[in-house]
Amino acid sequence: MTDIFDFSTFPRLTSERVVLRELEPDDAADLFVWRSDPEVQKYNSEPMQDVTEAAALIDRLRREYSTQTAIHWAVTFSGSTQAIGLFGFNSWERFHHRAEIGYDLRRDYWGRGIATEALDAMLRFGFTRMRLNRVEAQTIADNHGSVRLLQGLGFQREGLRRAHSLEDDGTYHDGAIYGLLQRDYRSSRYP
Numbered sequence: 001m002t003d004i005f006d007f008s009t010f011p012r013l014t015s016e017r018v019v020l021r022e023l024e025p026d027d028a029a030d031l032f033v034w035r036s037d038p039e040v041q042k043y044n045s046e047p048m049q050d051v052t053e054a055a056a057l058i059d060r061l062r063r064e065y066s067t068q069t070a071i072h073w074a075v076t077f078s079g080s081t082q083a084i085g086l087f088g089f090n091s092w093e094r095f096h097h098r099a100e101i102g103y104d105l106r107r108d109y110w111g112r113g114i115a116t117e118a119l120d121a122m123l124r125f126g127f128t129r130m131r132l133n134r135v136e137a138q139t140i141a142d143n144h145g146s147v148r149l150l151q152g153l154g155f156q157r158e159g160l161r162r163a164h165s166l167e168d169d170g171t172y173h174d175g176a177i178y179g180l181l182q183r184d185y186r187s188s189r190y191p
């Protein structure tokens with residue numbers, strides 16, 4: 001059996017087209033590109049106004065790694081250092097073998113299967129090295145890209161929180177909860 005992940009070495013993950021690597025302070029300018037894009041941030045926090053906010057976020061996420069509470073990766077294409085996405089396990093409940101995921105990608109790379117590939121690499125890592133039993137995701141129910149992404153990887157909708165969040169259009173949107181259990185996970189697309 002493979003060793004359980006213990007945070008001693010940052011886990012670099014690779015797949016067909018993408019690499020998930022450690023998020024570095026130097027990634028602030030790249031991260032700012034999509035975190036300042038209102039379309040990317042439509043279902044998330046307010047778009048960033050200044051690159052210092054990206055630097056502060058990277059600093060926080062790196063601290064979460066060092067305190068062993070979360071793992072976030074910068075997504076790049078193989079052979080490139082440019083960060084185009086931020087994917088991660090936002091929390092890891094070790095006792096329950098459970099973690100929650102988050103993901104966002106630069107808009108000009110949407111619709112090419114990049115998120116599916118990156119998330120699949122994360123799930124493989126989570127269900128083996130982290131020994132997860134359950135991975136969960138919360139998304140706004142009408143965030144169709146996010147919902148399709150989760151469904152395509154085998155997540156099941158487990159609940160709906162009606163009028164859960166007030167969004168940019170000034171209306172309340174339902175929040176959906178998705179879960180994937182280790183026993184149901186099939187990494188069929190990217191062996």
Ligand SMILES: CC(C)(COP(=O)(O)OP(=O)(O)OC[C@H]1O[C@@H](n2cnc3c(N)ncnc32)[C@H](O)[C@@H]1OP(=O)(O)O)[C@@H](O)C(=O)NCCC(=O)NCCS
Pocket residue numbers: 039040041043044103104105106109110111112113114115116117138139140143144145146148149152
């Ligand atoms: C959600 C997100 C990461 C998807 O990234 P992506 O690389 O475009 O996703 P993929 O190309 O892997 O597509 C996954 C599936 O979703 C579908 N899809 C992608 N965008 C879609 C959209 N806007 N509407 C409907 N379906 C969409 C794809 O066709 C694909 O379906 P398929 O497997 O049946 O072919 C990206 O849209 C994003 O960064 N959005 C903004 C941030 C965000 O909302 N994050 C989630 C917060 S909970």
